[in-house]
Amino acid sequence: MEVIILPDAVDVGRFAAAKVAAIVARKPSAVIGLATGSSPRGIYADLRRRVDAREISFSRARGFALDEYVGIPLDHPESYASVIAREVVEPLGFDPANVRVPDGRAADLDVAAAEFEAAIAAAGGVDLQILGIGANGHLGFNEPTSSFASRTRIKTLAQLTRQDNARFFDSLDDVPTHCMTQGLGTILDAREVVLVAQGPAKADAIAAAVEGPLSAFVPASALQLHAHATVVVDEESAANLTLADYYRYTLAHKPSGPRHTFAPALPASAQLW
Numbered sequence: 001m002e003v004i005i006l007p008d009a010v011d012v013g014r015f016a017a018a019k020v021a022a023i024v025a026r027k028p029s030a031v032i033g034l035a036t037g038s039s040p041r042g043i044y045a046d047l048r049r050r051v052d053a054r055e056i057s058f059s060r061a062r063g064f065a066l067d068e069y070v071g072i073p074l075d076h077p078e079s080y081a082s083v084i085a086r087e088v089v090e091p092l093g094f095d096p097a098n099v100r101v102p103d104g105r106a107a108d109l110d111v112a113a114a115e116f117e118a119a120i121a122a123a124g125g126v127d128l129q130i131l132g133i134g135a136n137g138h139l140g141f142n143e144p145t146s147s148f149a150s151r152t153r154i155k156t157l158a159q160l161t162r163q164d165n166a167r168f169f170d171s172l173d174d175v176p177t178h179c180m181t182q183g184l185g186t187i188l189d190a191r192e193v194v195l196v197a198q199g200p201a202k203a204d205a206i207a208a209a210v211e212g213p214l215s216a217f218v219p220a221s222a223l224q225l226h227a228h229a230t231v232v233v234d235e236e237s238a239a240n241l242t243l244a245d246y247y248r249y250t251l252a253h254k255p256s257g258p259r260h261t262f263a264p265a266l267p268a269s270a271q272l273w
C-alpha cells in the first residue's frame, strides 16, 4: 500500500485524477470503478478539466458504480444512479450505455447482484477502482463485519452511515435502510485501487485502515491485501497516521519508473517532514 499525504483536498483530487487520466489515456476503453459521496468530487472535477482541455476522453471508457440504495426510486435525486449520471457520466462524457449501477429496484435483488458481478467479469474486470471511506471504515457500503471475501449483495446500512448520509436527504427517516454494494472481494479484484479521504472526520478510519490490523470490523483494512492500492489523504485525514513521516519521506524519494510516472509534481506547499 502506498500512502500519499498532500496539503489539502484539491491536491488529493488532482493526484488521484492523474491516475485515472493515465489509465484512460493508455486504454481508452478502460473500466473505471466509480464511487459516489463527497470524497471523489475533486477527482471528477479535475477529470472534467482534463476532458475540457481535450487531454483525455471517456467516450469509450466503461464504468461500474460501487453501490446503490435499495428502496428509493431510480429517479430520486439521491439514488446513486442519479448521482453517477449527474456527477460523473454527464460531465465526463461517458456513454450512459457503458456505465452500470447496481439495480436496487430489481424484483429479485439477489439475481440483480449476481448479474452485476457477471457484467464486471464480462467487461474484463475493473482497471482502476476509485474509493472513498466511511467514518466507520466502510468501503462502498460494506459496513463493519463485512467479509473480505464478500461479493455484490444486499446490506443493511449502519446507523452511523445513515446519519452521515442524512445531509443528502430531507430527514434521517428518508435515508434508506438497505443497499446493494460491491463486496470487499469484488473491490479487491480491481487491478488497481485508489482511496481518497479529506478532512478530520476520516482520520480515525484512515489510521485504522492503513495501520491497524486486518479486520472485518474495519472493512477498508482489506486494502492491505491489495497489491496495487494507493491511499491519498490530506493533512487532516492523515492526522492519526503513526508513520506519516515515513510516507512523506517515501513520496519525496520516490524512484522513477513506469509505475511511478502517473504521479503529478508535488505541490510546493507539500510538507515533506
Ligand SMILES: N[C@@H]1[C@@H](O)[C@H](O)[C@@H](COP(=O)(O)O)O[C@@H]1O
Pocket (backbone or CB within 6 Å): 035, 036, 037, 038, 039, 040, 066, 067, 131, 132, 133, 134, 135, 139, 140, 141, 161, 165
Ligand atoms: N456509499 C458511500 C461510500 O462509497 C463513500 O465512500 C462513503 C463516504 O462518503 P463521503 O465521501 O461523502 O464522506 O459513504 C457513502 O455512504
